[in-house]
Amino acid sequence: MIYFSQSDFNQMKRIERANLINSVSGLKPANLIGSISGRKKTNLAIFSSVIHLGSDPPLLAFNLRPSDEVPRHTLENILENGQYTINHVNNQIAEKAHFTSAKFGREISEFNACQLTEEYITGFEAPFVKESHIKLGMTFVESIPIKMNNTQLIIGRIEHVIVPKNMLGGENNLDLSLSQSVAISGLQTYYSVQKLAQYPYARPNQLPDFH
Amino acid sequence: MIYFSQSDFNQMKRIERANLINSVSGLKPANLIGSISGRKKTNLAIFSSVIHLGSDPPLLAFNLRPSDEVPRHTLENILENGQYTINHVNNQIAEKAHFTSAKFGREISEFNACQLTEEYITGFEAPFVKESHIKLGMTFVESIPIKMNNTQLIIGRIEHVIVPKNMLGGENNLDLSLSQSVAISGLQTYYSVQKLAQYPYARPNQLPDFH
Numbered sequence: 001m002i003y004f005s006q007s008d009f010n011q012m013k014r015i016e017r018a019n020l021i022n023s024v025s026g027l028k029p030a031n032l033i034g035s036i037s038g039r040k041k042t043n044l045a046i047f048s049s050v051i052h053l054g055s056d057p058p059l060l061a062f063n064l065r066p067s068d069e070v071p072r073h074t075l076e077n078i079l080e081n082g083q084y085t086i087n088h089v090n091n092q093i094a095e096k097a098h099f100t101s102a103k104f105g106r107e108i109s110e111f112n113a114c115q116l117t118e119e120y121i122t123g124f125e126a127p128f129v130k131e132s133h134i135k136l137g138m139t140f141v142e143s144i145p146i147k148m149n150n151t152q153l154i155i156g157r158i159e160h161v162i163v164p165k166n167m168l169g170g171e172n173n174l175d176l177s178l179s180q181s182v183a184i185s186g187l188q189t190y191y192s193v194q195k196l197a198q199y200p201y202a203r204p205n206q207l208p209d210f211h
Numbered sequence: 212m213i214y215f216s217q218s219d220f221n222q223m224k225r226i227e228r229a230n231l232i233n234s235v236s237g238l239k240p241a242n243l244i245g246s247i248s249g250r251k252k253t254n255l256a257i258f259s260s261v262i263h264l265g266s267d268p269p270l271l272a273f274n275l276r277p278s279d280e281v282p283r284h285t286l287e288n289i290l291e292n293g294q295y296t297i298n299h300v301n302n303q304i305a306e307k308a309h310f311t312s313a314k315f316g317r318e319i320s321e322f323n324a325c326q327l328t329e330e331y332i333t334g335f336e337a338p339f340v341k342e343s344h345i346k347l348g349m350t351f352v353e354s355i356p357i358k359m360n361n362t363q364l365i366i367g368r369i370e371h372v373i374v375p376k377n378m379l380g381g382e383n384n385l386d387l388s389l390s391q392s393v394a395i396s397g398l399q400t401y402y403s404v405q406k407l408a409q410y411p412y413a414r415p416n417q418l419p420d421f422h
Contacts, residue, residue, distance in 0.1 A: 002379060003332075004372040009269055016383040021266035023385035024347055024372055026240025026299050027394040027404060028263070049262050052239070053274055054360040055232035058220060063264055088237050094407060096421050102413035115421045121214075136235055141359060148352060148366060149265040155359060161215040161235055168213060172227040174234035176396045182407065183238040183394050185387045189409045193238060193394055193402035196305060201399065202313035210307050210326050 019186045027183035027191065030089035032097055032116075033062070034127040035077035042118060042127045043073045044110035046097050048184045050086060058158040059141065060086065066150045073106060075154065082140045083125050084156065087132035090180040094190045096131075097182075124160065133179040135162040173198075230397045238394040238402065241300035243308055243327075244273070245338040246288035253329060253338045254284045255321035257308050259395045261297060269369040270352065271297065277361045284317060286365065293351045294336050295367065298343035301391040305401045307342075308393075335371065344390040346373040384409075 009017055028048035035043045053059040064075055078084050089097040093116065100110040111118050117130035121137065128135045137160030144153040167178045176193060183191045200206075220228055239259035246254045264270040275286055289295050300308040304327065311321040322329050328341035332348065339346045348371030355364040378389045387404060394402045411417075 002372075002374055002376050004374075005370060009369075012383065017269075018266045020372065020383035020385065021269045021369065022263055023383075023387065024345060024369065024374075025261050025263045025271050025297075026242055026345075026392055027238055027387055028240065029237025031237055050236050051260050051262050051274060052233055052236045053357060054276075054362055055229045057360060058228075058232045059360055060236050063262060065265075086236075091407060095410060095419065098410040099413045099418055099421075102415040102418070104415050108415075113415070113418065134235060134237075144355060144357065144364075146264060146355065146366070149268060149270055151265055153355075153364065155357070158220075158232065158235065159216060161213075161231065163213050163215075163235075165213050172223065172231040172234075173397045173400060174231070176234065176238055176394075176400075177402060181237055181396075183387075183404055185392075186384045188412065189384060189387075190407045191388060191404035192407045193404050196302060196393065196401040196403045198400045199306060199309040202310045204313040204315050204319075204324070207310055207313070207324065208306065210310075 023186040027185060030094070030097060030182040030184045030190065032087040032089055032100065032129050032132065033074055034085040034087060034129060035074050036081065036126050037077050038080045041107070042109045042111055043077055044100050044114070044116060044129065045074045046089065046100050053155065059155060060138070060158060061153050061155045064152050064154055078140050078154065081125055084138050084140070085126045085128045086136040086138055087129035088134040088179055088181045090133055090182060091192050092180070093131045094182050098188070098190070121160065128162070133164055133167065134174065134181065136160065234397040238396060241305070241308060241393040241395045241401065243298045243300055243311065243340050243343065244285055245296040245298060245340060246285050247292065247337050248288050249291045252318070253320045253322055254288055255311050255327060255340065256285045257300065257311050264366065270366060271349070271369060272364050272366045275363050275365055289351050289365065292336055295349050295351070296337045296339045297347040297349060298340035299345040299390055299392040301344055301393060302403050303391070304342045305393050309399070309401070332371065339373070344375055344378065345385065345392065347371065
């Protein structure tokens with residue numbers, strides 16, 4: 001076993017510390033966030049920080065680093081027109097999705113640079129990713145500043161869910177192994193998934209014989 | 212393809228809506244959060260909402276539902292002594308971890324009920340999960356209310372990281388397939404992972420030939 005504590009973090013190289021701390025929270029969802037500027041320039045960026053906030057109303061959030069550190073085209077677009085899409089990265093597009101994280105100029109669309117295809121639905125401006133299987137149309141709700149490290153939590157409401165029929169199971173459970181949705185750890189490692197088990201709703205008086 | 216929008220969400224049964232909306236954010240990390248009360252009663256609960264907030268300082272967060280909806284022993288304990296642990300769920304303990312979500316009374320420790328083993332390190336009060344491979348000792352930093360749906364974001368600082376030597380790769384990247392860390396979708400489905408690829412840091416002028 002290796003034990004790291006505060007003084008070890010402080011002595012690590014910047015990249016060693018970033019890798020370790022970005023890995024320890026566990027598997028992260030790989031999502032592409034699509035957006036469009038007022039001048040109709042599209043943008044696509046990979047995010048690993050999307051979380052479920054609640055089902056009624058249907059809210060998701062993601063975390064954004066300080067705007068002075070990296071250009072934040074995604075946020076600029078979201079604030080301009082209030083819309084964005086969240087698209088699951090799958091095994092087939094993991095490499096293309098990863099390279100959307102390169103710092104392209106504002107005039108370059110990552111859809112073109114990384115060979116992914118824009119897709120639109122009626123009445124919704126932001127671009128979806130055609131190659132993705134599970135796609136969400138979102139409207140911006142609120143940005144919550146996290147003062148402790150100068151990041152912000154971007155909260156959005158799910159307006160549209162687009163899923164292939166065969167990936168939707170009983171009681172609307174999505175099978176993320178059929179959609180070949182991908183998980184991330186750290187900054188550059190991608191994982192494919194296989195279904196391990198589906199357990200029943202947990203009740204204190206109905207515990208299984210654990211083995 | 213199936214297209215769901217707001218009016219469809221409204222017409223779904225509560226469980227269908229919860230399953231769908233809890234699945235669409237993508238794969239979620241399965242973590243057990245360990246805590247202890249002022250009277251030394253331990254508590255263990257599974258969470259799928261842990262996210263990375265930043266590496267310097269090393270911060271993670273998780274989302275908590277309204278306290279009037281379900282008893283929140285985890286939060287009570289965290290507020291009492293400021294400490295908690297985050298422990299990766301792995302393939303071997305997924306079933307036990309799932310059943311910590313049953314609504315046990317305050318006097319019952321999920322460590323006992325679900326046959327998981329408490330483990331302690333010197334100078335840190337909160338219990339770790341012995342069967343977990345990747346374990347974090349956390350101190351509470353701040354709770355941020357999310358008014359939109361009456362949840363809260365609990366932010367903590369990583370004080371200790373405990374990992375087996377063989378799971379720590381070059382530049383401190385953790386291999387979450389070696390730790391057999393598990394992902395969740397929806398409320399009850401668990402996935403095991405396999406490493407798909409590790410891509411280099413992305414630069415606009417060094418794009419691969421995508422295939």
